[in-house]
Amino acid sequence: MGYGAASTAERSIGAGQALLYWISYSNAWILRVDGAGRKMPGWAVLAVGIAVLALSMTGGVALYQQIAQGLEGHPAVDRWVLNLCIVGPLYAAALAGLAYERRARQPANAGIAGALGLGAAVGLVGFGLAVGFSAVLGAVASGAPPSPLAHRLAGLAIGAAVIAVQAYGEELFFRGWMQPVLATRWGPWIGLATTSILFAAAHTMGRPISAVAVLNDGVAGFVFGLLAFRSGGLAAPFAAHFAWNWAEQSLLGLTPNPGVDVLGSLWDLDLVGSPLLGAGPDEMNGAVTATLALLIMVGLALAWTPKRQAQVEARAPA
Numbered sequence: 001m002g003y004g005a006a007s008t009a010e011r012s013i014g015a016g017q018a019l020l021y022w023i024s025y026s027n028a029w030i031l032r033v034d035g036a037g038r039k040m041p042g043w044a045v046l047a048v049g050i051a052v053l054a055l056s057m058t059g060g061v062a063l064y065q066q067i068a069q070g071l072e073g074h075p076a077v078d079r080w081v082l083n084l085c086i087v088g089p090l091y092a093a094a095l096a097g098l099a100y101e102r103r104a105r106q107p108a109n110a111g112i113a114g115a116l117g118l119g120a121a122v123g124l125v126g127f128g129l130a131v132g133f134s135a136v137l138g139a140v141a142s143g144a145p146p147s148p149l150a151h152r153l154a155g156l157a158i159g160a161a162v163i164a165v166q167a168y169g170e171e172l173f174f175r176g177w178m179q180p181v182l183a184t185r186w187g188p189w190i191g192l193a194t195t196s197i198l199f200a201a202a203h204t205m206g207r208p209i210s211a212v213a214v215l216n217d218g219v220a221g222f223v224f225g226l227l228a229f230r231s232g233g234l235a236a237p238f239a240a241h242f243a244w245n246w247a248e249q250s251l252l253g254l255t256p257n258p259g260v261d262v263l264g265s266l267w268d269l270d271l272v273g274s275p276l277l278g279a280g281p282d283e284m285n286g287a288v289t290a291t292l293a294l295l296i297m298v299g300l301a302l303a304w305t306p307k308r309q310a311q312v313e314a315r316a317p318a
Contacts, residue, residue, distance in 0.1 A: 028232025035104025110306030123243025143268030155264030
């Protein structure tokens with residue numbers, strides 16, 4: 001039986017289980033999966049997810065390398081091709097899985113405007129704190145002189161579109177398709193943890209990364225998963241994911257480091273000094289300052305109570 005199949009009145013939940021109740025039985029993700037027309041086993045979803053990620057990070061990169069040999073256009077074209085080769089399989093798998101399941105209709109716990117705003121605020125505040133902590137420790141410096149404003153603004157817009165497609169594809173795959181099924185079949189915390197670990201593992205494919213970077217990717221996945229559970233939708237985790245990546249690449253020019261992205265950025269800052277403050281090959285993802293910022297983001301996600309969620313919790317058993 002799925003975690004949302006029994007009625008609220010049928011569950012005996014004590015004070016020590018309040019957080020478990022909060023993340024499980026009252027969120028829309030679980031209820032949609034429980035009411036799906038077809039049930040997918042957790043092991044099957046996990047196996048397919050791992051296979052799709054391997055295809056995305058190996059086959060997708062190989063496909064891009066073949067296509068890139070014939071590309072001689074604007075860097076934006078090259079970036080779009082790379083983006084679609086990697087996230088394309090994630091979109092295809094998630095949409096196919098959702099079509100197969102035929103999940104039940106269930107209103108989200110938060111309105112889309114509020115979820116987008118809260119998610120974006122969490123992402124921007126978190127990344128701002130990560131950079132601010134590194135700056136206080138002397139690890140942030142000015143980069144190259146800025147390019148013409150028109151070029152920077154164009155890069156800002158194109159970068160936003162590219163990053164939005166990439167971030168939404170990852171959120172649709174991990175938090176939209178996989179996490180709700182795993183949480184329903186195996187329990188909310190196991191589903192959340194498994195998806196977060198897989199999210200971190202996906203970022204290790206193709207190149208070695210530091211232990212701090214793996215930890216940070218896992219905590220980031222945990223933040224996005226909490227936002228998905230709390231809101232019962234994809235708007236909040238997508239907005240947080242997008243805001244972090246866009247601020248890093250298009251606003252502050254912190255990736256690549258040093259230098260700026262081929263599309264340009266509004267400002268160009270460089271991370272200098274210790275790799276543990278972001279100056280290594282993993283950039284801000286490998287910084288302990290990002291770890292601290294991500295933990296603060298976990299607290300922000302836990303503290304958020306959407307209006308509809310508050311109404312559900314008010315009716316929950318004591």
